[in-house]
Amino acid sequence: MAMIQRELDAREIRQQFPFFQPHPEMRSLIYLDNAATTQKPYAVLDALTNFYAHHNANVHRGAYGVGAKASELFEAARERVARFLNAREPAEIIFTRGTTESINLVAASWGSSQLREGDEMIVSEMEHHANILPWMQIARAKGARIVVWRITEDGRLDLDELCHLLTERTRLVAVTHISNVLGTINPVVDICRIAHEAGALCLVDAAQSAAHMPIDVQAIDCDFLAFSGHKAYGPTGIGVLYGKRTLLEQMPPYQTGGGMIRKVSWDEVTWADVPARFEAGTPAIAEAVGLHAALDFIDSLGRERIAAQEHALTEYMLARLQEVPDLHLYGPQPDRAGIFAFTLADIHPHDIATVLDSRDIAIRSGHHCAHPLGERLGVAATVRASLAVYNDTDHIDALIDGLHYVRQVFGL
Amino acid sequence: MISELYQEIILDHYRHPRGRGTLDDPKIRHEGANPLCGDEVIIEFRVEDGRISDIRFSGRGCSISQASASMLVETVKGKTLDEVRALIQKVYAMLRGEETPSPEELGDLSALAGVSQFPVRVKCASLPWHTLEEALPENDQAGK
Numbered sequence: 169m170a171m172i173q174r175e176l177d178a179r180e181i182r183q184q185f186p187f188f189q190p191h192p193e194m195r196s197l198i199y200l201d202n203a204a205t206t207q208k209p210y211a212v213l214d215a216l217t218n219f220y221a222h223h224n225a226n227v228h229r230g231a232y233g234v235g236a237k238a239s240e241l242f243e244a245a246r247e248r249v250a251r252f253l254n255a256r257e258p259a260e261i262i263f264t265r266g267t268t269e270s271i272n273l274v275a276a277s278w279g280s281s282q283l284r285e286g287d288e289m290i291v292s293e294m295e296h297h298a299n300i301l302p303w304m305q306i307a308r309a310k311g312a313r314i315v316v317w318r319i320t321e322d323g324r325l326d327l328d329e330l331c332h333l334l335t336e337r338t339r340l341v342a343v344t345h346i347s348n349v350l351g352t353i354n355p356v357v358d359i360c361r362i363a364h365e366a367g368a369l370c371l372v373d374a375a376q377s378a379a380h381m382p383i384d385v386q387a388i389d390c391d392f393l394a395f396s397g398h399k400a401y402g403p404t405g406i407g408v409l410y411g412k413r414t415l416l417e418q419m420p421p422y423q424t425g426g427g428m429i430r431k432v433s434w435d436e437v438t439w440a441d442v443p444a445r446f447e448a449g450t451p452a453i454a455e456a457v458g459l460h461a462a463l464d465f466i467d468s469l470g471r472e473r474i475a476a477q478e479h480a481l482t483e484y485m486l487a488r489l490q491e492v493p494d495l496h497l498y499g500p501q502p503d504r505a506g507i508f509a510f511t512l513a514d515i516h517p518h519d520i521a522t523v524l525d526s527r528d529i530a531i532r533s534g535h536h537c538a539h540p541l542g543e544r545l546g547v548a549a550t551v552r553a554s555l556a557v558y559n560d561t562d563h564i565d566a567l568i569d570g571l572h573y574v575r576q577v578f579g580l
Numbered sequence: 581m582i583s584e585l586y587q588e589i590i591l592d593h594y595r596h597p598r599g600r601g602t603l604d605d606p607k608i609r610h611e612g613a614n615p616l617c618g619d620e621v622i623i624e625f626r627v628e629d630g631r632i633s634d635i636r637f638s639g640r641g642c643s644i645s646q647a648s649a650s651m652l653v654e655t656v657k658g659k660t661l662d663e664v665r666a667l668i669q670k671v672y673a674m675l676r677g678e679e680t681p682s683p684e685e686l687g688d689l690s691a692l693a694g695v696s697q698f699p700v701r702v703k704c705a706s707l708p709w710h711t712l713e714e715a716l717p718e719n720d721q722a723g724k
Contacts, residue, residue: 518617518642519586522701526582534617548640549618577586 176469176477178560184209184465185558198529198563203348203376203507203536203554205398208462212402215461219454227453228427228444242453245460246443249408252463253393254384259413262443263451266407267375268298270394271342273409273446274371275302277419278392282339285311289340290333290368292317292325292354293544294347297537299373303342317343319544323350323499327358334366341368345383346376349536349552350499351482351507353377360389369415375399379556380478380505382471385410397455402462406455409446416442423448474557481555482506485564492571494580498545506555509536512571515578517549523574529567584694585701586643593688594643599653601636611639612711614703619645621708623652623715631660637708644692644701649708651689661716668709675702 182188187207190196199207225235227242243258250258264270279302283289289303291314300314307314315333320326325343334341341363346353356372363370371392374383379400385393392415397406411419421428421439425448430438439445466474485508489497494513512520517533524531532552535542542548553567603624612621619641626634635657637649656664671689673679677696681689695705 516642518619518701518704519644522585522698523582577582579591 176473176557178477178558181469182558184211186210186213188558195528198566200553200555200559200563200567201530201532202556202559203399203552204532205404206379206401206556207558208403208458209401209465211461211465212458216403216454216458219457224454226450238453241457241460242451245456248460248463249410252383252467253408253410254386255410256386257413259442260385260410260416262409262411262416262446263456264394264407264409265405265452266396266398267373267394268396268407270392270407270409271298271371271373272302273422274392274394274411275306277422277446278369278415279303279306279310279312281418281420283307283310283312286337287312287339288315288335288337289313289342290315290317290330290338290363291342292344293319294323294325294350294352294541295342295344295538296348296373296375297539298375299342299344299371300540303340312339316540317341319350319352319541322501323347323352325352325354325359327355327362330359330362331366334363334368336367338363338366338368341370342373343370344373344376346374346380346505346507347499347541348376348507349509349538349541349550351504351509352500353381353503353505356388356390360391364389376505376507379466379474380471381475391415397459397462400459400462401465402459403452403455406452406459408459411442413442416446419446421445421448425449427451469557477557478506478555481559481561481564484561485553485555488564488568492568493575495571498547498550506559507552508554509550509552511547511550512574513578513580515574515580517551519578520551520571520574523577524567524570527566527570527573529570531567585698587691587694589688589691590647591643593647593650597637597646597650599636599650599657600638602638603634603636608715608717610711610715612707612714614641614645614707617642617704619704619707621645621649621711623649623708623711625656625712625715627661627717631658632656632664633658641707642701642704644695644704645707648692648705651687651692652708652712655687655689656712664712664716668713671709672706675705 185207223237225238227239246258246261249261360370369391372390374393374395378395393410398404428440428445428448430440497510521533534549607624607626609624620639622638624636625632635653637653674693680693683690692705
């Protein structure tokens with residue numbers, strides 16, 4: 169029997185966020201910049217405070233009660249992430265500062281130890297700089313080559329094109345799960361399968377998907393996957409790298425220092441096992457505990473339900489954006505995530521952002537850290553509105569009204 | 581108020597920029613950019629007898645940065661380098677909200693005073709002026 173699932177109520181969900189509560193000195197904000205960062209529920213803030221107030225000690229060191237408790241909480245967070253991604257075991261979860269550091273870790277560690285001169289790495293044209301620059305850097309250092317996987321006219325990735333690009337020299341395919349500009353949802357299961365058939369690994373940038381849809385790393389069969397806590401209702405400064413254990417075990421440390429060794433003498437060093445090998449220095453302990461609470465929050469709503477709710481909101485947004493004259497929306501339609509990059513007549517995105525800000529609507533303007541994609545689209549800057557589970561149709565209505573007002577201010 | 585930022589005079593400079601273009605050699609050319617937002621301004625000018633004898637701007641960006649560049653070109657042409665340096669400081673003070681120059685004193689430029697109430701946009705308005713400031717020759721004889 170199918171489970172009866174109640175629809176999510178965005179207004180009720182906002183009650184769980186201090187950011188959305190009335191404040192005597194601040195005007196309430198319509199927050200539509202969720203692809204940049206999400207707001208934090210009370211549960212996450214409470215977890216941070218509670219950790220610092222009652223359990224603060226360094227991890228994996230102190231032989232006293234609080235130290236043991238801190239370690240326990242930190243490792244419980246790792247287990248929680250493993251469960252969130254359906255990893256085989258917690259050892260496949262490495263805590264980092266965020267998606268950017270996760271990808272840099274793979275590029276520096278896997279790349280420096282595995283890449284040979286003449287090797288190729290396929291990077292999609294819709295990647296964020298965080299999934300381009302680490303590969304460019306290591307490619308330069310190792311004499312390897314970046315092969316660009318161009319997007320189609322409607323802002324998608326074509327799998328036949330990938331087959332054409334893969335050669336026996338291809339070592340890795342780096343691709344985003346959801347584009348932070350186009351909102352494209354990429355078929356990562358197929359991409360990983362095709363990459364593997366050609367003998368290449370696949371890294372998935374899940375920064376824009378982790379909080380918005382179910383992720384199962386075993387079903388995707390990706391070799392690496394990265395996401396950031398702060399885009400998933402969690403704290404900044406904490407992120408995740410998932411890696412298949414067999415691969416992680418072959419990789420040298422990324423940074424060296426405390427906590428990542430088994431034995432050190434002047435003559436010899438033995439690295440710790442994974443994941444500790446990749447976590448030099450004191451990690452972001454409280455933030456990991458906060459991330460644990462954030463993932464609990466997400467799963468309390470249910471990722472299937474979140475995806476369904478945001479899908480409905482996305483459909484509404486697409487319909488309403490069409491009502492605004494001279495608005496050009498980038499990315500595929502109709503099947504896409506709740507990230508909308510657009511331009512409005514010849515009005516510069518910064519000006520649009522400023523006018524919307526005067527109406528307490530927060531959206532992003534600029535190049536969204538994806539210069540090569542902007543070049544391909546022939547646009548230096550766009551406006552970007554992006555949804556989260558606490559947004560509702562009222563917010564979209566306010567945005568559309570705001571865009572009409574922008575036209576008015578600029579005499580259109 | 582949004583109308584204090586987007587005054588008619590600013591939108592007019594944005595839509596109908598004065599002195600947009602390039603100069604033939606010899607010239608001093610300098611590029612400025614706000615990498616975060618993508619605003620770009622390129623200033624080209626000639627110095628003769630210690631004065632800016634001709635000046636043009638090019639580039640792309642928001643209405644504030646481009647209108648500010650247009651006003652810059654219009655205002656500094658014919659001024660001595662010392663006058664230009666003083667003017668640049670006056671513009672900075674205005675954008676920081678420390679001075680509210682009259683239209684008699686600064687002409688169209690005074691319309692930029694409203695930018696001071698929008699802190700995130702101050703760097704848009706100041707970009708052309710920083711670009712020019714960086715390019716000004718050390719002494720008045722240079723570039724002659």
